[in-house]
Amino acid sequence: MATPSDYACGCRDFRTSRRTFLKGIGVVGGLGVLTSVVGDVFTEAHGGAPAGGSVLVVLSLRGGSDGLSLVVPHGDPGYAAARPTIAVPPESLLVRDEMFGLHPGFAPLEQMWTDGGFGAVQAVGMPQPDRSHFSAMERVEDADPGSPDRVGWINRMVGLTGIGVPNQAIQLGTPMAPTALFGPAETMAVSGLSNMSLLSGDTPVEIQDRTRSALEQLWKGDTSLLGTGMASTLQVTRDLSTLARTTEPVQNGAQYPDGDLATSLQQTARLIRADVGTQVVTIDYGSWDHHTDIGTVDDGELTSMVRTMSESLAAFFTELGADAARVTLVTISEFGRTISENGSAGAEHGYGNCMLLLGAGVKGGEVHGRWPGLDSAELVDGDLGVSLDYRSVFAEIVAKRFPDASLSQVFPDFKPEDVGAMA
Amino acid sequence: MGAWGGGTTHRPNGQKSAQMLRSGREPVNDGGVSAKPSVAGPALRHVLSRFSYGVTPALVADARELGGSAQWFEAQLAPESVPDSEATAMRSWFGYLDAPPDQLVAATASGSSSPYEATAALARWTILRRTYSRRQLFETMVEFWSNLLHVPLLDASAWPFRQGYDALIRQHALGRFDDMLPATTLHPAMGLYLDNALSTKEAINENLGRELLELHTVGVGTGYTEEEVLDSARILSGWRVDGMDSFASYYSAAHHWTGPVSVLDFQEANASADGRGITARYLSYLAHHPRTARRIATRLCVRFVADQPSEAIVDVVAAAYLSSGTDIKATLLALHSHPDFTGSASGKIRTPAEDAIACFRALGARAWRPKTAADFGRAVTWQLQLLGVMPFGWHSPAGFPDVGAAWSSVGRMLGSLYLHQVLANRWKEPYGVVYPPLADQLPVLPASLDVIVDHVSRQVLQLPATPQMQRAVLQVVDMPAGQEVRTAAEFGEWRMSQLLATMLNSPAHMKR
Numbered sequence: 063m064a065t066p067s068d069y070a071c072g073c074r075d076f077r078t079s080r081r082t083f084l085k086g087i088g089v090v091g092g093l094g095v096l097t098s099v100v101g102d103v104f105t106e107a108h109g110g111a112p113a114g115g116s117v118l119v120v121l122s123l124r125g126g127s128d129g130l131s132l133v134v135p136h137g138d139p140g141y142a143a144a145r146p147t148i149a150v151p152p153e154s155l156l157v158r159d160e161m162f163g164l165h166p167g168f169a170p171l172e173q174m175w176t177d178g179g180f181g182a183v184q185a186v187g188m189p190q191p192d193r194s195h196f197s198a199m200e201r202v203e204d205a206d207p208g209s210p211d212r213v214g215w216i217n218r219m220v221g222l223t224g225i226g227v228p229n230q231a232i233q234l235g236t237p238m239a240p241t242a243l244f245g246p247a248e249t250m251a252v253s254g255l256s257n258m259s260l261l262s263g264d265t266p267v268e269i270q271d272r273t274r275s276a277l278e279q280l281w282k283g284d285t286s287l288l289g290t291g292m293a294s295t296l297q298v299t300r301d302l303s304t305l306a307r308t309t310e311p312v313q314n315g316a317q318y319p320d321g322d323l324a325t326s327l328q329q330t331a332r333l334i335r336a337d338v339g340t341q342v343v344t345i346d347y348g349s350w351d352h353h354t355d356i357g358t359v360d361d362g363e364l365t366s367m368v369r370t371m372s373e374s375l376a377a378f379f380t381e382l383g384a385d386a387a388r389v390t391l392v393t394i395s396e397f398g399r400t401i402s403e404n405g406s407a408g409a410e411h412g413y414g415n416c417m418l419l420l421g422a423g424v425k426g427g428e429v430h431g432r433w434p435g436l437d438s439a440e441l442v443d444g445d446l447g448v449s450l451d452y453r454s455v456f457a458e459i460v461a462k463r464f465p466d467a468s469l470s471q472v473f474p475d476f477k478p479e480d481v482g483a484m485a
Numbered sequence: 486m487g488a489w490g491g492g493t494t495h496r497p498n499g500q501k502s503a504q505m506l507r508s509g510r511e512p513v514n515d516g517g518v519s520a521k522p523s524v525a526g527p528a529l530r531h532v533l534s535r536f537s538y539g540v541t542p543a544l545v546a547d548a549r550e551l552g553g554s555a556q557w558f559e560a561q562l563a564p565e566s567v568p569d570s571e572a573t574a575m576r577s578w579f580g581y582l583d584a585p586p587d588q589l590v591a592a593t594a595s596g597s598s599s600p601y602e603a604t605a606a607l608a609r610w611t612i613l614r615r616t617y618s619r620r621q622l623f624e625t626m627v628e629f630w631s632n633l634l635h636v637p638l639l640d641a642s643a644w645p646f647r648q649g650y651d652a653l654i655r656q657h658a659l660g661r662f663d664d665m666l667p668a669t670t671l672h673p674a675m676g677l678y679l680d681n682a683l684s685t686k687e688a689i690n691e692n693l694g695r696e697l698l699e700l701h702t703v704g705v706g707t708g709y710t711e712e713e714v715l716d717s718a719r720i721l722s723g724w725r726v727d728g729m730d731s732f733a734s735y736y737s738a739a740h741h742w743t744g745p746v747s748v749l750d751f752q753e754a755n756a757s758a759d760g761r762g763i764t765a766r767y768l769s770y771l772a773h774h775p776r777t778a779r780r781i782a783t784r785l786c787v788r789f790v791a792d793q794p795s796e797a798i799v800d801v802v803a804a805a806y807l808s809s810g811t812d813i814k815a816t817l818l819a820l821h822s823h824p825d826f827t828g829s830a831s832g833k834i835r836t837p838a839e840d841a842i843a844c845f846r847a848l849g850a851r852a853w854r855p856k857t858a859a860d861f862g863r864a865v866t867w868q869l870q871l872l873g874v875m876p877f878g879w880h881s882p883a884g885f886p887d888v889g890a891a892w893s894s895v896g897r898m899l900g901s902l903y904l905h906q907v908l909a910n911r912w913k914e915p916y917g918v919v920y921p922p923l924a925d926q927l928p929v930l931p932a933s934l935d936v937i938v939d940h941v942s943r944q945v946l947q948l949p950a951t952p953q954m955q956r957a958v959l960q961v962v963d964m965p966a967g968q969e970v971r972t973a974a975e976f977g978e979w980r981m982s983q984l985l986a987t988m989l990n991s992p993a994h995m996k997r
Contacts (some may be wrong), residue, residue: 099880124881193695193711260899261906273902273986275960279953280991290997291893295902296930298895349881353692405688406680411695422953 116463117341119391124348127395128356128409130446131364131414132168133182133429137161140436144401148356148409162429166359167368170376174420179379181426183455183483185414185434187448193397193411253401260299274300311472316381319373323347327378334385341464347371350395354406375420386421390463393418394452400445401436414446417455422461423484430483454478502592520945521928528945530555531830532821534997535789536561537621539843540947547619558821561622562659562814572618578854578862579606586645586673587733600645604638604650604864607648613852616845626813627651628790631877632884633781634669634701636678638877642728643677647877650674651797662781663772670697670768673726673734678945679882682719682734684718684725686742694718696882698748703776709749712939716746720767723760735763742926749774772811778803784801784887790829792888798825798889831996834889838874839997840901842907844989847945848922868912869905905989910982924973934964938984945988957987 077215088090135141136152155163156172162184164175174180174217260270274296281292310332318324326345333340356364379386398415414434432449434440440447457478462485469478525533525545532554533540548557567879581589581603589858592598615624631654638647650672657665669675670693676682681693694717699705709717723741726734738758746755746763751770755763771777781802786794798820805819806812820826835843845865855862869875879885886892911920928940935950938958942950950958959966961983970976988994 261903264783265906272961272983273906273990274959276987277902277990279957279960280987283951285888285994286834286996287893288898288992291895291898295895295898299899353690354683405685405689406683406690410691 080332086447114337115250117343117389118459118463119330119389119421120342120344121393122344122346122348123352123393123395125395126397126399126411127350127393127415128352128364128399129184129395129414130398130401130409131356132165132368132418133184133416133435134163134165135161135184135436136163138433140401142437143403145403147407148358148403150359159429161433165282165365165368167365168372169369171420174376174379175427178426179424180420181424181483182416182418182429183431183450183481184416184429185431185446185449185450186455187397189448189451191397191414191442191445192411215364220295233327236281250461260295270299289443304325312377313381314383316377317373317379318381319370321370321374324374324377328376328381331378331381331385332470334382334389352399352408353404353410354408355401356408379421388422389460390421390423392417392420392455392459394456398446401441402444412445413442414448417452419455419459419483423459425483425485430481450479450481451476454481455483458484513788521939521949524943524947524949527830528827531827532558534830535826535833536625538615538834538839539846541846541849542944542947544621544883545947546914556640558622561620562817564620564623564659567620570599570620572614572620575617575852575862576610578613579610582606582610582648584648586649589645589648590732599709600639604644604647605863608638608866608869608878609652611876612842612869613862615842616850617852623658625788626817627655628876629785630654630658630669632879632887633784634665634675635879635882635884636674636771636877637879639876640674640678643674644768645728645732646672646674646677646726659813662777662806662813663769666701666772667765667768670701670721671724671764673728673732676724676726676734677728681721681724683727684722685740686719686722689718689722689742691715691718694721697721697771700882700884702780703749703774704780707749707776713748717748717767719744720746720748720755720760720763723758724764773807775803775807778806778811782806782816785816786825787887789820790823790826791832792890795825798823831993833997834892835995835997836874836885836887836892837897837901837904838869838876841868841904841908841997843994843997846903847989847994848908848985849944850918851920852918855917857912857916861913862917864913864916867888868907901995902990905986909985909989911978923976923978926981927970927973927976930973931969933969934958934962934966935978937970941981941984942988945985946991946993948993954987957991958984961987 128146130141131148131150134150134152134155135154136150136158142149143479150163150165152158152163154166156166156168157164157175162182164172164182166177169178259265260274277292277296281289283289284292312318312328313331313335316331318328323345330343330345350364350367352364356362359365375391378391378403379389382389394417395415397411397413399409399412401412402411416429434447434449436446438444442448453473453476457473457476458481460467460472461469461478470476491784494942522542525540525548526901529545529548530540533544536558537544545549548554551557551560581598584592589598590604593600593603604996611627615628618624631651634654636643636647636650640647650669653668654665657668673682675693679696680690684690684693693747695714698707698709698714698717703709719742724734725737725740726732736759738760741758741760743755743758743760746753748767751767753763753766757763759772779799782795782799785802786799788797792928802816802820806816809815850861850963852861855864858864863909866875870878874885912918914920926941928936932940935955938955939950942948942954955966962980964970964980
C-alpha cells in the first residue's frame with residue numbers, strides 16, 4: 063500500500079521527469095485497477111519518450127463541416143453552378159491560386175499560410191460514404207472499419223507510445239470522452255484545467271487529501287468502468303494538482319476571441335507548456351451541421367465560425383511561442399456537405415471534405431490531395447468524391463511526429479498513401 | 486412531504502415519535518435504546534432503483550403499503566391512480582409553462598423573459614418532477630422518450646414550441662408508440678428543429694426524413710439507401726410551421742412532393758398533393774416495423790437492465806412490443822418480468838443528471854416556490870449545466886448516450902465529486918429549500934460513530950454501512966470509531982456534511 067513518502071519523488075511537482083514519474087506510478091499501482099489496465103503500456107513505455115515531445119491537437123468540427131466553403135474550389139466551374147446563393151465570391155478569397163482559395167474568414171491565419179505553417183488537404187474522407195453523423199463520427203474516430211472492438215485510434219496511439227497516464231490524451235471542453243479516446247489506455251475529458259483537482263481548486267489541500275483517502279477506501283477493488291474512472295481521477299488529480307490550483311496569464315501577447323474554442327485552446331496551450339506528459343488533446347467545435355443558412359461572406363453562421371476559429375487558432379500558436387515547434391493541429395469532420403445548395407441556403411450531408419493542418423512539421427501554403435473535380439461523372443451520389451482516405455493524413459502526421467508508434471497497430475489493416483502534407 | 490417522508494424526531498430519552506413509525510421504518514427492538522431503520526430487501530431495492538430517481542425511505546414505505554415491488558410496479562403503470570398533489574402543485578411555480586408559443590415569444594420580445602429563461606422553466610420543472618413526483622416510473626419514461634425523440638430546449642427556431650412538445654410526450658409516455666411517433670414527428674418543435682417545416686417539393690430538406698429512420702425508428706443498421714432517405718423526406722413534405730409571426734402549424738398540399746415513394750417495404754404512388762394520409766400510413770408502418778421493435782427494445786433494456794443486454798431479453802421485449810401493437814406498458818411488463826432484469830442489480834452507472842437528482846432525494850431536500858434566481862427551485866439547473874447535462878440539453882438529435890462508458894471519464898468523476906460536496910453542505914438552504922435538521926439525521930444519542938454511520942447509510946443509501954464505508958468515513962470525520970457522541974452539537978454540521986458527501990461518493994450511490 064502506497065504511503066505519502068512514496069510521493070516524495072516529487073509527483074506534486076508537475077515538471078517531474080517521466081522516468082521518476084513512472085517509478086511513482088509503479089508504487090501507486092497498489093490501487094489494483096490501474097495496474098491491470100495499463101500494465102502493458104508500462105512495458106512499452108519503459109523505453110521512455112523524450113521530454114518536450116510532440117503534441118497533436120485534433121480539432122473535431124462536429125456536424126459535417128462544409129469543406130467547399132473553407133478551401134474553396136473556385137477554379138472548378140461546377141462549384142458556382144451548384145451554389146447560386148452561397149458560393150464564396152472568388153474576389154473575396156484569400157491566398158487564391160488557379161483552383162483554390164481560402165474563405166475570407168481565415169484572414170487571421172493568412173500569414174501562417176504564406177509562411178508555410180498552415181496547409182490543407184482536399185477531397186478526403188472515409189473509403190465508403192456514411193452520411194449519418196453518429197456512425198460516421200464513430201467510424202472516423204474508431205478508424206478500424208470492420209472490427210467490433212470499440213477502441214479509438216487515439217487511444218491505440220497513446221497506448222503504444224506513452225506512459226499510460228490519464229493526462230496523456232485529454233479531451234477539453236466537455237466531460238464526455240469522444241470515441242477516439244475510448245479504449246483501455248487511460249484518458250480524460252474535462253471542462254477546463256481548474257477542474258483537474260479533487261473538489262474545487264480552492265478547497266484546502268487537507269480536505270482534498272482526506273477525501274482522496276476516503277475515495278480510495280470506497281472504490282478499492284471496484285473494477286467497473288466507473289471504478290476505473292475513479293482510479294484515474296485519483297491519479298491524475300494528484301499529478302496535476304498544481305496546474306489546477308494556479309492560474310497563469312496568457313503568454314506571448316496572444317489575443318484570444320471570446321468563446322469555448324478559445325478557452326479550450328488557451329487551456330491546451332497551458333497544458334502543453336506544463337509538459338506533464340500530454341501527447342494528444344482533442345477538442346470538439348461545432349455545430350457545423352449547416353442544413354440551413356450557410357450565409358454569405360458578409361454575414362451568416364459559417365463565416366462567423368470560420369472567423370472565430372481562425373482567431374482562436376492564431377492566438378493559440380502565438381501563445382505557444384517556442385513550444386509551437388512541437389505542436390501539430392489537425393481538423394477532422396465526419397463528412398462534407400453536398401455540392402448543391404438546398405432550398406434553405408444550406409447543404410445536406412455529403413461525402414468528401416477537407417482537413418486543415420497547422421503547426422509543427424506541416425508543409426503549408428498549399429492544398430494537398432487529388433482534386434476529383436465536380437463533373438457529374440466524378441461525383442458520388444451527387445457529392446464531392448474522396449481521393450484520399452483520411453487515415454492517410456493521420457498516418458502521415460503520426461509517422462512524422464510520433465515515430466515510435468506502430469502505424470499498423472494504430473490503423474489496423476490499412477496501407478496509408480503518401481499525402482505529402484507533412485515534412 | 487419531502488424526499489425523506491416525514492423525518493424522525495428523537496427525544497433525548499430514547500422514545501421514538503409516532504412520526505417515525507408512520508414513515509415505515511420498523512425499529513429493531515433491543516431494549517428501546519437503539520433502533521436501526523430497516524431497509525428494503527435487495528429485490529425491492531432493485532426494482533425501485535431502476536424505475537425511480539432514487540430509493541428513499543418514503544418510496545420503500547409506499548411500495549410496502551401496496552404489498553411489494555410487483556404491486557408497486559403495476560400501480561406505477563397507472564400513474565393517474567397515484568396521488569401526487571405536492572409535485573403537481575409545483576407546476577404553478579413557473580410562469581409561462583402553459584403559455585402558447587406566441588405568448589412566449591411576446592414575453593421575450595417585451596423583455597419580461599428570455600428564450601433561456603422560458604426554456605429553463607421547463608428544465609427546472611422537469612428536475613423537480615423527477616425529484617418529487619410519486620409517479621416515478623412515469624417520469625423515467627418521459628425522460629426515455631424525450632431522449633429517443635430528442636428536441637433540445639434551446640434550438641433557435643423550435644424553442645417556443647418545446648414545452649408543448651413536452652406535454653405531448655407526457656400524453657403518450659405510457660400509451661402506444663404508434664400514437665407517440667406521429668405526434669412527435671409532426672409536432673412543430675420537431676419540424677423546426679430538424680427542418681421539415683422548411684422542406685418544399687422543389688428543395689427537399691432531408692434532415693427529419695433521415696433522423697426519423699436513423700434515430701426514431703428502425704435505425705441505421707437496417708440498410709436503407711440514400712434514395713430511401715430522400716423518399717422518407719418527400720413523404721414528410723408539406724407539414725409547415727410559421728415560426729415567425731402566427732406560430733401556427735398547418736398542412737400545405739402545395740408544398741408536398743408527389744410521385745412514387747419507396748422506403749424499405751413501404752411503397753405507394755403518393756399521387757395526391759394532400760400527403761396527410763400517406764404520412765399517417767408511413768409513420769404507422771415504421772412504428773410497427775420489427776427493426777423499430779428491436780431498437781426500442783434494446784434501448785429500454787439498456788436503460789433499465791444493462792449496458793449490453795442479452796439477445797434473449799431484447800427478443801422477448803421486442804416481441805411484446807409488436808404483439809401488443811406497440812403498447813408501452815405491455816413492453817415494460819415483459820421487461821420487468823424477465824430473469825435478466827431481476828439479475829441485473831447495481832449494474833448501471835448513474836448519469837451525472839440522475840446522480841444529482843438522486844442526491845436531492847437522498848439528502849431529503851424539501852423545496853418550496855422559488856422567488857428569485859438564487860432559490861433552489863430555479864438554481865437546480867445551474868448544477869446540471871455545470872456538469873453538461875441540462876435536461877433536454879444534448880447537442881445532437883441522437884440524445885445523450887445511455888451506457889456507462891460515456892459517463893466514466895475523469896471529467897465526470899470530478900464534476901460529480903464536487904457536486905456531492907456542495908449538496909452535502911446543505912446547498913442553497915434557506916433559499917427555497919430546507920434539509921432535515923441535524924438532530925433528525927442522527928440516530929438516538931448517545932451513539933458511537935459506527936452506529937451513526939450505519940444509521941445514515943440506511944437513510945441515504947437504503948443499505949447498512951459496509952466495513953469499507955466505515956473505514957472511508959474515518960478518513961474524513963476526524964473522530965475515533967468507538968467514540969461516543971452524546972449530542973447533535975457535539976457531532977456538528979461539518980462532520981455530518983462530510984459523512985453525507987462520503988455516502989454520495991460511494992459506488993452504491995453512483996450506480997443504480
